[in-house]
Amino acid sequence: MMTLHDLRHLAMRHAGTGPDCVVPGLRIRAVTAPTMPMSGIEEPMFALILQGRKRSTIGGRTYEYGPGDCVIVSLTMPSTGQVVVASEDEPYVGVALTLRPAEIAGLIVEAQAEAPPDAVPMAVHAASAPLLDAVGRLVALLDHPDDVRILRPLLEKEILWRLLSGPHGPMLREVGLADSRASRIGRAIRWLQQHYAEPVSTQQLEAVSGMSASSLFRHFKDFTSLSPLQYQKQIRLHEARARLAAASCDVAAVAYQVGYESPSQFTREYSRMFGRPPRDDLRRVREPAV
Secondary structure (H helix, E strand, O other): OOOHHHHHHHHHOOOOOOOOOOOOOEEEEEEOOOOOOEEEEEOOEEEEEEEOEEEEEEOOEEEEEOOOEEEEEOOOEEEEEEEEEOOOOOOEEEEEEEOOHHHHHHHHHHHOOOOOOOOOOEEEEEOOHHHHHHHHHHHHHHHOHHHHHHHHHHHHHHHHHHHHOOOOHHHHHHHHOOOOHHHHHHHHHHHHHHOOOOOOOHHHHHHHHOOOHHHHHHHHHHHHOOOHHHHHHHHHHHHHHHHHHHOOOOHHHHHHHOOOOOHHHHHHHHHHHHOOOHHHHHHHHHOOOO
């Protein structure tokens, strides 16, 4: 059975592997020094930490995790992540796998598994030895691309089953059940992502989620610690930051593009979110570390 030590050495050989690699959905990251807090949008995924430590804030909660911990993210959420322990000799190393609701749903049907939901967007727990071994065999497919087509679906299924059988299985079941509260909130989240530059439409959110306004707003807050309007604001600001970082754009123009009617309001909310006004924040991001 593959150990954490074995898996770490295997993953290090493939560090930098992204989700479009020979094993679809698999990512391997290595970082050789602590990082500044970095904001982004976290998609539903499973991650296994092999070395170093990282801290993440998502849905108003902060989590810190290290070697042997597995992380489950159940909803698409704005997040802030920071590698807090890493060095040239012992880099931070993590393996991540995109969660696919259809695959989870298939396992739930096969196992006839039911459990009450966990109303959290992220959870951390220690990985079991069988889970470590299954992840190790999936990573090992990077050395055997001819085996990927046949073995990847089987190994992904085994990993999902180990997670469903683990302490946060109820949360993962919510990802796969089409009519679960998490899935309904997920549909509202996808609408907000796709229409972030438009005013929030309560009627549209009711329609896409299949929930009444009062139920939607209550459960949305339970899962994300945000109201739909606050969630949309975070999506707007993350999108604006990405646009400003990608090109030398006028701040006011970007503010209008992401749905703000007032550049001054945009600057205030950007500063509150990222700690600095747009131009100062981007100068910090683009300057090389010394």
